Amino acid sequence: MTRIDNARVIRAPRGSDISAKSWLTEAPLRMLMNNLDPDVAEKPGELVVYGGIGRAARDWESFDRIVAALKKLEADETLLVQSGKPVGVFRTHPDAPRVLIANSNLVPHWATWDHFNELDRKGLMMYGQMTAGSWIYIGSQGIVQGTYETFVEMGRRHYGGDLSGRWILTAGLGGMGGAQPLAAVMAGASCLAIECRPSSIEFRLRTGYVDVQAKDLDEALAIIEEATRTKKPVSVALLGNAAEVLPELVSRGVRPDCVTDQTSAHDPVNGYLPKGWTLAQWEEKREADPKVVTKAAKASMAEHVRAMLAFHRMGVPTVDYGNNIRQMALEEGVADAFDFPGFVPAYIRPLFCRGIGPFRWAALSGDPEDIYRTDAKVKELLPDNKHLHNWLDMAEKRIKFQGLPARICWVGLGDRHRLGLAFNEMVAKGELKAPIVIGRDHLDSGSVASPNRETEAMRDGSDAVSDWPLLNALLNCASGATWVSLHHGGGVGMGFSQHSGMVIVCDGTPEAERRIERVLWNDPATGVMRHADAGYDIAIACAREHGLNLPSLP
C-alpha cells in the first residue's frame, strides 16, 4: 500500500481523444485525475484532495487499478469502488451507472474517528469527504459561490432581492471567511470585515478578495457610508478584534444591514483571539496554557454574541455562519444566544425547498472556451435570473479555473435538466470541443442528512433521518446517472452525516439526453420531496407547481 508518492503528478488528459472505450468511462477517468491535479488537490502526492484527509483513491495501487479498470470498462459494465479501492466489475446495462462508489461508511455503533482511523491505518478504508472520493471537486470556486448565494438569499428575504446600498458586518478573513468580502460585492452589497491578523488582510488584498483596508473604525465607517450612499459596493477590511469592534458599533448606534461572523469560534484554543490580547501573547499561551486561552476566548465570544444579539433585537438580520459561536456563548451564560438562527435554516433551507443547490459542471475538453459557451447558454435559458447572470459575469472576471475548467451555479428543480439537455445538445452539434460532466456537491437539497449543518432544526424534527440520502442515491442509480456515491462523515466528520453524490455525462447522444432529463429532474426533486415531507410551505408549493407525485402530501 503506497499512500505517499510525491513524484507522481496527475493531470486529466485534455482534448477529444480518449483512452477509455467511451466518454461515459473516459469522464470518470478524467474527473478522478482532475481531483488529483496539483492545481486542484491540497496534497496530490498523498491522494488528498481537500477537507483534511479527503481522498480520491485509497492508495496509489488502487488509483492505478481504477484507471486500468475504467479503460477496459464496457458500455454494459459497472465498476464498484469501496472506500477508494476498485473491488469489482459487474455486468449491468447501458442505462445503469458506470461506477458505483461507497466511501467511509461504518455501522453506526463503530462510526467513530478512532475506529475509522484504525481501519484507515490497516488500509481497509479511506476518508471520502464529499466530492473528493466521488470525483467532482473543482477547487475553491464553490466557497465563493456558496457565500454569494447565502448573501443573495439574505437579500431576497430581507431586502426584496436588492442589496444595493446595503452592507454586511462580519469578522474573520481566513480560509472560508476570506470569501465573504468578494461574495458580498458580487451580490451587490458592501462589506466590513474585522480581522485581527494583518497577514490575513494582506493576503485578501493581494488576491483581490477584499478591496481596501481602513486605518481605523471611523475611516471604515466613512467608506461604507459613501459606498452605500452612492450604491457602489465596496469591501473594507479593518484590523481589530471583533469582540471589541462589535460592541463599539452597538454603542455608537451604527446599523448594518446584516451581521454574521466567520472567526474560527468552533475552536476556542486556536480559533478566536481573546479581547485585549496581542497575537504574540495568544500564540505563546496556546502552547503554554490552553485552558487560560479557552477561558479568555469564550468570555470574548460571549461579548461578541451579546453585540450580535443587540443587532438582532434592533431588527438587523443576524446569523451564525456555522462556526458554533452561539454554543460557546451559551456555555458562557448567554442564555438567549440561540435567539438568532444558523445560516442553513435562515437562508439555505428556502433554496433547498426548491431543489436549489450547488449544481456544477466541467469541460472534459480542458478548454475554457467550452465553459464560456455554457455560461452564455445558461444566461440564454435563464434570462430573468439577475443574480445568476451577475454571478457568471463576476466569476468570468474574478475566478481562476483550477484543473479542468468548471462552473458552479446554484439552480434548482425545473432548471437543472434544461441546462443539462442544452449542454448535451451543444455537444451533439459540435459547439463544444468535448463532452461536459454535470454533478453537484453532496451538500445539496435531497442528498444529505447532517443534523449539525444541512438538516439542523428541520421543522418536523427529522434532522437525523438518513433514509433520504439513501433514497436519493438509489433513485439516481435507477435514473441512469453516470456515477453515484454514498458517503459517511464528509465535512462534519465521523458519525455526523450521511450523503450521496451523482455525476452525469453529456456526451451528445440521444441516450444521454433521456438520462439527463430523468436524473437532473429526479435528483433535485428528491430535495423538494424531503422538504415538503418535513412540512415546509415553499417546498409544498414548489412540488405542486412542478406537478411532483408525492403520495403522502396532504
Add this chain to the structure above:
Amino acid sequence: MTRIDNARVIRAPRGSDISAKSWLTEAPLRMLMNNLDPDVAEKPGELVVYGGIGRAARDWESFDRIVAALKKLEADETLLVQSGKPVGVFRTHPDAPRVLIANSNLVPHWATWDHFNELDRKGLMMYGQMTAGSWIYIGSQGIVQGTYETFVEMGRRHYGGDLSGRWILTAGLGGMGGAQPLAAVMAGASCLAIECRPSSIEFRLRTGYVDVQAKDLDEALAIIEEATRTKKPVSVALLGNAAEVLPELVSRGVRPDCVTDQTSAHDPVNGYLPKGWTLAQWEEKREADPKVVTKAAKASMAEHVRAMLAFHRMGVPTVDYGNNIRQMALEEGVADAFDFPGFVPAYIRPLFCRGIGPFRWAALSGDPEDIYRTDAKVKELLPDNKHLHNWLDMAEKRIKFQGLPARICWVGLGDRHRLGLAFNEMVAKGELKAPIVIGRDHLDSGSVASPNRETEAMRDGSDAVSDWPLLNALLNCASGATWVSLHHGGGVGMGFSQHSGMVIVCDGTPEAERRIERVLWNDPATGVMRHADAGYDIAIACAREHGLNLPSLP
C-alpha cells in the same frame, strides 16, 4: 396516523387476475399484503410482521397509499418508500426497480433506540427489521432452514458431510431453539435437547418438532445410543437444567458429536434458569429481585460454559449459537470462554464465501402446486446437492405454508440465476399459474454489515465496514431488481447493523430473463467479492472458479 386497527384483515390476492398495471407492480402489492396475512404476521392489526416491532408499513394510511400508488404505477415509474411511508413516484425506465425502500436509517451519532423511539412516536419512522419492511418475510420456514443449514455445514466441516450415526447436544426449546431437534433430524443427526420448562417440551412434541421425551438422563442416553448405532436419527427432549446436565455428561465421559446452546443467555434476568432453582422461584424473583436472578443465572452460565469448554478441549465441535453465553461466562471470570467460536465464523461464513445464503421464492398464484413444481425443478437443476434434495423432501412433508406458498433454499453463486431463469421459463410456458417472486433475507453473503453477528471476527478486521451492503443495494438497483431496500438495525437493533434486500419478479418475459440473469448473478457475487476482499481462501477460489472480475484480487 393509525397504527392499530385490528378490524383490518389483509391477505394477498391469489390467482392470475391483477389489479396493478403489470406483474412487476402486482408483485410488491401482493408481497406487502402477504407480510400482513394473519398466518404470517405476528400482530397484523399493528402492521407488525415479526422481530419485535418490525413493520411492513408505517401506519394504515401509509399502507393504503402504498397500495394505491402501486396500483397506478407505470412500467417506467419508481415508487420511493421512506420508513414505510410512500413519499414519491418518479419517472425512471423499464429496467429500473419499481420500488426503492429505505427503512430506519439514522445518522450514526443519533442511531440509538432512544432517538429512534422518539421519531417513531412522532410518526416520522418505523422499524423495518430485515424482511418485514422490505416485503419478503414468509413465516418460520426460515428458522428451520437456517438451523438445518448450520448443522449440515457442521457435518461437512467435521464429518465428511455425513451426519448419520452422529448426535448433537444442545439446550433451549424456545422460539428459535425449538427448531434445533427438527433441523438436526432433517440433517441426519440425532439430538439431545435439555429444556427446563415442561410446557416448551410439550409444545415441541405436539407440533412434531421433537420426537420423544426421555424420563431421565439415563433413558435419554440409551435412546441416543440406539439411534446412533442403528443410524436412525431421533430427537430427544430432556427436562432439566443445562447448567446441571452438561457438567454431569462431562463427568460421565459422554462424548457428543457437536455441542451448542440456545437458552436465552443473552438476557440474564428472563432468559436463563439458575441451577437449583424451580421455575416458580425463578418467576417470583425475576419481579422481586432481578439482581439476585442475574447473579445466580450468570454463575450457572459460567458452569454451563465450563462444560462446553471441556467438550471443546476433547475435540468435540462446540459453538456459540448467537445467544452471547460466552460473554456472560467471561464476565463471570471464565477467561477462556471465547476459546470456542460463534456459529457464523464457524459454519455460516464458509457458505457466505461462496455466495450461499437464504435464497427464497413465493408463488404469486397462491397455489401450493406452483411451489411443488419449482421444488421439482430445483432438484432437476441441482441433481447432486443431496442435502438440498433432503431439505426439499422434508420441507414438503413437515413445513406448513404460511400465507402465499413459498420455499427457502440455501444456494449460492452460479446456482441462483439458473433457478431464477428456470422459474421464469416455467412461467413463460404456462407451467405455473402465475409469476414467481425471488428474494432473500438481508442476512446474506454480500448484503449485511453486522459486527456482532454476520460479520463477527472477519479475517481482516473489516467487521464494521458498511460500504459493502450499500454497494450491494446500488448494484442490485443498477442490475434491475424489482425492488431494493436499505435498512439499519434489523435483528441486532439500532446502531448495530446495516443491510440491504432485493426481490425480483419472474413474469415469464424475455426482459425479466435478462434482469434475472444479471441480478441473481451479481447479488451473490457481491458476497463472494466481499469475502475474497477480506482474504478468505474459499471466496478467492470461488471468485476464480466463476471468473469474477475483482480488480484488486492479487
